[in-house]
Amino acid sequence: MTFSVSGSADRAAAGEIRRLVPRASTGPRHWVKLWLRIQADALRFDPLGYLQAVAWRARGLRVRSKNRIAGLAGRSPWAYPFWIARREPRTDGTGQDRRDEDLPVIQTIIDCSNGSDGIRETLASLPEGARPIVVGGQPIGDVLHIRSIDELARHIDAPEFWLCPIPCGDRLATGALHAYAVAVAGAGDLNAVYGDDDLLDGSGARVDPHFKPDWNPELFEHHDFVTGASVIKVREEQLSDLPKHEWATALVDEAVNRGPAPVHLPFVLHHRRQRPQPIVPEKPAEVSLRREWPSVTVIIPTRNRADLLRKCIEGVRQTRYPRMDVIVVDNESDDPEAIAFLAEVKAGGAEVIPVAGEFNFSRLNNIAVGCAKGELLCFLNNDVEMPEPDWLKLLVRQALRPGIGAVGARLLYPDGTVQHAGVFTGIGGGAAHAHRFVSKDEGGYFERARLPQRVSAVTGACLAVSREKFLAVGGFDEENFPVAFNDVDLCLKLNERGWQSFYEPRATLIHHESKSRGSDRHKANRARFAEELAALKRKWRTDERPDPFHHPHLSPFCEQFLIAV
Numbered sequence: 199m200t201f202s203v204s205g206s207a208d209r210a211a212a213g214e215i216r217r218l219v220p221r222a223s224t225g226p227r228h229w230v231k232l233w234l235r236i237q238a239d240a241l242r243f244d245p246l247g248y249l250q251a252v253a254w255r256a257r258g259l260r261v262r263s264k265n266r267i268a269g270l271a272g273r274s275p276w277a278y279p280f281w282i283a284r285r286e287p288r289t290d291g292t293g294q295d296r297r298d299e300d301l302p303v304i305q306t307i308i309d310c311s312n313g314s315d316g317i318r319e320t321l322a323s324l325p326e327g328a329r330p331i332v333v334g335g336q337p338i339g340d341v342l343h344i345r346s347i348d349e350l351a352r353h354i355d356a357p358e359f360w361l362c363p364i365p366c367g368d369r370l371a372t373g374a375l376h377a378y379a380v381a382v383a384g385a386g387d388l389n390a391v392y393g394d395d396d397l398l399d400g401s402g403a404r405v406d407p408h409f410k411p412d413w414n415p416e417l418f419e420h421h422d423f424v425t426g427a428s429v430i431k432v433r434e435e436q437l438s439d440l441p442k443h444e445w446a447t448a449l450v451d452e453a454v455n456r457g458p459a460p461v462h463l464p465f466v467l468h469h470r471r472q473r474p475q476p477i478v479p480e481k482p483a484e485v486s487l488r489r490e491w492p493s494v495t496v497i498i499p500t501r502n503r504a505d506l507l508r509k510c511i512e513g514v515r516q517t518r519y520p521r522m523d524v525i526v527v528d529n530e531s532d533d534p535e536a537i538a539f540l541a542e543v544k545a546g547g548a549e550v551i552p553v554a555g556e557f558n559f560s561r562l563n564n565i566a567v568g569c570a571k572g573e574l575l576c577f578l579n580n581d582v583e584m585p586e587p588d589w590l591k592l593l594v595r596q597a598l599r600p601g602i603g604a605v606g607a608r609l610l611y612p613d614g615t616v617q618h619a620g621v622f623t624g625i626g627g628g629a630a631h632a633h634r635f636v637s638k639d640e641g642g643y644f645e646r647a648r649l650p651q652r653v654s655a656v657t658g659a660c661l662a663v664s665r666e667k668f669l670a671v672g673g674f675d676e677e678n679f680p681v682a683f684n685d686v687d688l689c690l691k692l693n694e695r696g697w698q699s700f701y702e703p704r705a706t707l708i709h710h711e712s713k714s715r716g717s718d719r720h721k722a723n724r725a726r727f728a729e730e731l732a733a734l735k736r737k738w739r740t741d742e743r744p745d746p747f748h749h750p751h752l753s754p755f756c757e758q759f760l761i762a763v
Contacts, residue, residue: 232280236763240270261626264755272753272760278396278407281751281761287465288373301379304360304429306370307350310335311443316367316471323369323469325376333445335366347445351434362429363446367471369398374467378429381463389453390460392428393467394749404469407761408644409749413459416700417651421476421644424460425450427468464750476645481704485591493521494594494662495572499562500580501529504536506710511543513584513707519591524548525569527562530555559658560674560684567665567673574598575668579659581710582609592705593662596650603697604663604689606656607705608647614638617709619646620653620701621686622748625757627741628731629655629686634757638706643759653701654693654745658685659709667697678733681726690738 241248251266271277306328308320314335321341324330330341331353337343344350360382362375374393381391396407410423418424425446430453440448454460496514500507507526514524526548528540544550551569553562563577574597576590589607596605609618619633619642632653633642641648658674671691674684689699735741744750753762 229284235276236271236274239274243270268753268755271763277761277763304362306330306362308332308364310366348437351437358433361432365426369469371467387457389431389457392424393463395427395468395470398469409751412462412746414652420649422474478648485588491520492573494574495570496524496576497566498578499527502531502533502536504539506581509583510580517590518587525566526550527566528552558680560676564673575665577658577661583708589705596700597662602700603692604661605700607660607707608703609709618657621655623654623740623745624754628734630757648703652698655686655689655699682730683734
């Protein structure tokens with residue numbers, strides 16, 4: 199994660215990092231020094247929380263302890279230097295079973311159209327024999343120089359070729375070109391491969407790594423994480439009609455749109471002086487479709503807690519959506535106020551279905567789906583509030599897309615912090631909500647809490663999905679996931695069929711989270727939760743398979759996208 203050097207203490211820490219990190223690779227003694235500094239920072243950030251985590255570990259509660267410490271240790275300014283010194287994978291060893299003469303040549307192009315500052319550092323980072331070409335700027339030494347990118351065709355005798363554009367001043371990691379060459383060898387129709395990157399501060403120290411997800415086209419629409427950190431296949435005819443200054447971006451855009459999904463190499467392959475920033479999209483002033491809006495059935499399971507259900511129903515009634523009906527599934531409410539309000543709800547036109555028996559979220563919703571008339575379903579917890587009326591339209595327009603399955607909203611706690619910004623598998627061995635407890639005004643990891651994107655799953659507290667797709671995968675699993683992880687299981691089943699889960703943060707709701715059934719942290723619910731977690735691991739191997747939209751070098755014990763240390 200990024201660390202600040204604004205205060206005197208942080209400036210001193212940054213200077214010490216630069217002094218210590220180059221020595222860190224000399225042996226375990228220096229790794230230990232860095233690790234101890236990280237632990238000291240974690241203790242300083244939250245003394246009581248850290249000591250409680252140590253006590254949990256002593257009691258054998260290892261996962262709970264790791265969850266707490268990971269969220270503290272990953273915030274330390276020493277976390278990335280430690281990762282570099284101790285854990286950074288070597289890219290120069292990738293594909294050593296392939297002889298260099300069997301690998302395609304990747305032509306490096308240094309883009310000096312915005313100036314030549316840092317050109318010598320860029321050249322020095324290239325492997326011997328790379329033979330770069332410089333575009334723009336001033337000629338330097340015997341390096342081949344061209345005035346603009348359209349002159350490149352004169353120097354490369356091939357109808358198509360692989361290109362690695364490098365902004366002047368950036369540096370390639372050792373072995374980066376070899377890793378790319380191995381990735382593209384025999385790749386067929388592949389048009390782009392991208393890697394992770396970090397930034398170089400004023401003194402050349404590496405900071406602020408970007409551990410990227412596998413290809414995520416909607417995320418790319420709002421954050422160009424490919425240009426300047428990738429290799430792309432270029433056809434000769436493309437070179438004649440490119441803009442003067444943004445030619446690399448234009449080539450990337452065409453490459454990612456014309457063929458198979460780009461491939462991600464989870465290595466830090468580029469050290470950059472600057473990179474494109476995410477652009478948070480505005481909420482549409484008026485959400486519309488070219489076609490008529492499809493019918494939607496909103497399904498709300500409930501038990502007592504009329505105060506929560508009343509706010510939820512009021513929000514649904516104020517929702518701007520032309521074709522919507524509501525089913526409330528009553529699971530043995532016995533509170534007189536709740537019974538009276540359910541009668542009001544029924545009189546107001548909603549369908550109320552009584553279902554007896556122990557609380558089983560999957561069963562309640564599956565029963566309601568059997569009575570639903572809508573083309574789309576919107577599952578909604580009874581403790582959710584809707585502050586804005588267009589939330590459903592925002593979800594539906596995504597759920598209508600052929601390649602999209604379940605769609606989830608951004609959910610906030612009543613205090614304004616994030617409760618749900620997509621679900622990622624592997625966290626704690628199972629699955630967890632991204633960016634939990636981040637302020638609604640903060641973007642989280644590279645603004646991903648505020649950017650529309652594909653995710654592995656979304657929460658069933660507010661989930662829109664085509665009724666046809668829901669039934670095609672068998673609905674919620676009542677036997678294995680009666681309370682927890684039923685939404686994750688549903689989403690993974692949809693993903694498996696090619697209907698990817700999607701996070702739509704422009705639809706924002708308030709969630710009181712499990713107020714009517716109790717938290718999974720309560721002692722009485724722990725055994726049941728453990729069984730459902732075990733079922734999730736058994737069925738989907740969430741403790742073994744990496745989440746394609748997370749990263750293997752981000753902590754599997756933290757919801758805030760912090761470095762694994």
